[in-house]
Amino acid sequence: EAKLVNDADQISFILELKKMADTGAKGPEKWLPVVLKRLKTNTGKKIAQSVMETHWDEWWMNDYSE
Template sequence: MLKEIPRSGYHFLGAGEESVAEHSFMITFIAYAMAQMDPAVDALKLISMCLVHDLPEARTGDLNYVQKNYVASDEAKAVRDTIQDLPFGPTMAQLIDEFRMGESRESLLARDADQIAFILDLKALSDIGHSPPQKWLPTVLQRLKTDTGKLMARKIMETEWDEWWLKNYVDRPA
């Protein structure tokens, strides 16, 4: 179901799109990189937390900042309904709760990974000529809490969105 639910914030940017499943994959991959940068962190916990952090949205949808002013989702009920018959359900619920609380090292990194995924999208849109991301980037960059997240974001902002692709590009004659 998460593949079918679009992330709603892109409406405000006027460009870009992403499903909740794509977003979850993206932050999970970012978390993997963070765990390599910070070996003291519990990598499995961090990666698992990122994988399940938006699972309630399979039932509630993805409410953007404007919608949240008018509609409240019952995420706790969505989590309970999702995990009710799963033997590992309580572990999933605990990971989601820990992410929401934002107090553990892993949850702070996971929350930064969530923001970094957005920074990557905003940077890519900006690099290809869209101007609305320039309004959002300063705010999103200020949300980062960990040194690891801030370092990643700094490197992202210093790098063109397609540099990884063009770095070893060689134009060969046909």
């Protein structure tokens, strides 16, 4: 249970860093490898891999239309 809570916290941080990286901020590329190494569960690692392979707003823009 503690491992899941840890991974949830780290994934939240990864999401923030990924958004920053995708929008041109400097610095996330230094932190992302460190935070990714903190993940403890296979599920957490799979979620993080999916986050890293997806542009931060892709989920929103896929179904967006005006």
